[in-house]
Amino acid sequence: MKAFRFIAENCDLCRKCEEACAQVCGSSKKQSGAYVPHIRVMQSPEGPFMRLCKHCEDAPCVDACIGESLQRGPNGLIIQDEDRCIGCFMCNMVCPHGAMKTIMSQEKAFKCTLMCGKEEKPTCVFACDRGALFFDDLRAQNNEKRRAKLRGYPKK
Amino acid sequence: MKKIKTASTTGRQHVIVGNCIAAVSAAETLRKMNPQDSIVIIGEEDVPSYSRCLITYFLGDMITRKHLLSHDAQWYAERNVELMLSSRAEGLDVKNRQVMVRQNGKNKTVSYDTLLVATGSTPIFLPAFPYDPDGIIGMRNYADSVRLKSWAKKGKKAVIIGAGFVGLKSAYGLVKQGVQVKVVELLPTVLGRMTDLEASARVKARLTRHELLEIELNNSVIATRKRGDGYVVTYQDGTEEACDFIVASVGVRACTDFLKDSGVDIDRIVLVDDRQQTSVDGIYAAGDVCRSRHIVTGEWIYNAIWPVAAAGARIAAANMSGEKLTYEGNIPMNSVDFYELWITAIGNVQDEGPDVEEITFKTPAIYQKVKLRGGVPFAFMSIGNVDGAGIIRGAIVGKTPWEEFVRRPNAKVLPVVNSYAADPAATACA
Numbered sequence A: 001m002k003a004f005r006f007i008a009e010n011c012d013l014c015r016k017c018e019e020a021c022a023q024v025c026g027s028s029k030k031q032s033g034a035y036v037p038h039i040r041v042m043q044s045p046e047g048p049f050m051r052l053c054k055h056c057e058d059a060p061c062v063d064a065c066i067g068e069s070l071q072r073g074p075n076g077l078i079i080q081d082e083d084r085c086i087g088c089f090m091c092n093m094v095c096p097h098g099a100m101k102t103i104m105s106q107e108k109a110f111k112c113t114l115m116c117g118k119e120e121k122p123t124c125v126f127a128c129d130r131g132a133l134f135f136d137d138l139r140a141q142n143n144e145k146r147r148a149k150l151r152g153y154p155k156k
Numbered sequence B: 001m002k003k004i005k006t007a008s009t010t011g012r013q014h015v016i017v018g019n020c021i022a023a024v025s026a027a028e029t030l031r032k033m034n035p036q037d038s039i040v041i042i043g044e045e046d047v048p049s050y051s052r053c054l055i056t057y058f059l060g061d062m063i064t065r066k067h068l069l070s071h072d073a074q075w076y077a078e079r080n081v082e083l084m085l086s087s088r089a090e091g092l093d094v095k096n097r098q099v100m101v102r103q104n105g106k107n108k109t110v111s112y113d114t115l116l117v118a119t120g121s122t123p124i125f126l127p128a129f130p131y132d133p134d135g136i137i138g139m140r141n142y143a144d145s146v147r148l149k150s151w152a153k154k155g156k157k158a159v160i161i162g163a164g165f166v167g168l169k170s171a172y173g174l175v176k177q178g179v180q181v182k183v184v185e186l187l188p189t190v191l192g193r194m195t196d197l198e199a200s201a202r203v204k205a206r207l208t209r210h211e212l213l214e215i216e217l218n219n220s221v222i223a224t225r226k227r228g229d230g231y232v233v234t235y236q237d238g239t240e241e242a243c244d245f246i247v248a249s250v251g252v253r254a255c256t257d258f259l260k261d262s263g264v265d266i267d268r269i270v271l272v273d274d275r276q277q278t279s280v281d282g283i284y285a286a287g288d289v290c291r292s293r294h295i296v297t298g299e300w301i302y303n304a305i306w307p308v309a310a311a312g313a314r315i316a317a318a319n320m321s322g323e324k325l326t327y328e329g330n331i332p333m334n335s336v337d338f339y340e341l342w343i344t345a346i347g348n349v350q351d352e353g354p355d356v357e358e359i360t361f362k363t364p365a366i367y368q369k370v371k372l373r374g375g376v377p378f379a380f381m382s383i384g385n386v387d388g389a390g391i392i393r394g395a396i397v398g399k400t401p402w403e404e405f406v407r408r409p410n411a412k413v414l415p416v417v418n419s420y421a422a423d424p425a426a427t428a429c430a
């Protein structure tokens, strides 16, 4: 199982990931003309951070979806039937990553479903040339976290 | 729940009474874990499973019938689940492991090895407004929505008793059909205990901007009587009002009738343990029919919400399959939108006390409030901008101290955190 990984230290908020996502992904494009990526990189006094679906193993959004719009797909990813979304934002209420893109004017919530069709290297990851965004094996990520912990890093 | 193991296949029979989210969530898990066992669902309604939460959207023509009725025959066939519709469980013989069922006027018995009680809950009616199929009903199932839809003609008038989530959603649906609606609520706030006075006022203002909708708080219906084709309701101050039909939404009670005298322990709701098992071995319960834990305090509570039914049922099914899993529960919460005004509420925002601290953010468009006890957030409510509400729910559930939470980069997504981080004193006193 793969997941997104964001290295804040390397991000300079160039927004190439957002642009790529907005241009390629089907549901982003639905918002006519507007720039609506599923990935959002935001600035905070503590540095940049990313808002994007992590396709959690224990996805609370799927249980919370009263419209039965969010489901775990056959490949383990959390997928969405956007036509079934009725805009209650229950998913947004339970997503600890703040990943749901809530669009009030459409009364719907959207998320990354890897619709860009690039499961090996999603469009946003491909677009990042700063070494800030990766899509790799969860297990490897956990190993990396463990190693980082042993090294006493990251400190932030 | 992490992984689903395939248990040994003994050809057992798992019976589920009820056919909404708890039932289908359990059936799904049971099938994955027990490819060879038989699974039977006994449902009182005459349509296959659908999301109960969508019936008011159907009432208001915001979704179609096809959209609402999401689980067709194929859904059951693909999972090899036998579905008994129009079938009401009427009794339980624990000794012989049998459920007594009434289907289309005929009595049947269904044997089980394990049983899941997933009968949910049903609206409460009071002597002042007794159930009347001709004009005083609740809003709980597909049949209710079909009936209300048939009554909901332009120029008609409805009285809704109770301004909780279901009452207001029903009102919203009826107004979309051109019905004039009056909602009467005993409490000083709409949406129960999940809003404060200010939030309630904002929600009320948004809803009643529509000329067909009126909401009256601090009032109640003390009597109803039939007059001609319609009804007359009497309010507590003695005034009367005529209407065409009445929707009762003052709360629900768990559907436990068929468990009477069976030996399953009930205290208004079914008492389950952490594995969702009832007091009787092999009999489990999940969803609106039973209790669950408050994930933060660990107390047993009645948390009749969709996510609890979905998750609790999966845990029940795993235990019915021989795995030992416990359900940690959830926190009372809900989220809804009326005319593009979103309301998200997590925990009891009305909790008061000398040890309770409040942090508020207010603009004409946005109102957010966090409540802390001992420096730890326990409730959050947001109106207008609910973006990223789950981030703060994470802090509530994780008991993250507020001062630590506000330093997290993604916490700044929330206006209340942002403004607190910039000027703690101003926000706390707002």
Ligand SMILES: Cc1cc2nc3c(=O)[nH]c(=O)nc-3n(C[C@H](O)[C@H](O)[C@H](O)COP(=O)(O)OP(=O)(O)OC[C@H]3O[C@@H](n4cnc5c(N)ncnc54)[C@H](O)[C@@H]3O)c2cc1C
Pocket (backbone or CB within 6 Å): A066, A088, A090, B017, B018, B019, B020, B021, B022, B023, B042, B043, B044, B045, B052, B053, B054, B055, B056, B087, B088, B089, B090, B118, B119, B120, B121, B122, B139, B140, B141, B165, B166, B169, B255, B258, B286, B287, B288, B289, B304, B305, B306, B307, B309, B334, B335, B336
């Ligand atoms: C209008 C409305 C809006 C809602 N909105 C939200 C929301 O936004 N968010 C949220 O979290 N929750 C919401 N809820 C609550 C949510 O629908 C329930 O928590 C959920 O449906 C509980 O699922 P359940 O499977 O436990 O029981 P139920 O959905 O109550 O289903 C129980 C089923 O069992 C059947 N049954 C009962 N007794 C018997 C018997 N003796 N024999 C056979 N069958 C029987 C019933 O007919 C019913 O079909 C809403 C509810 C309503 C009515």
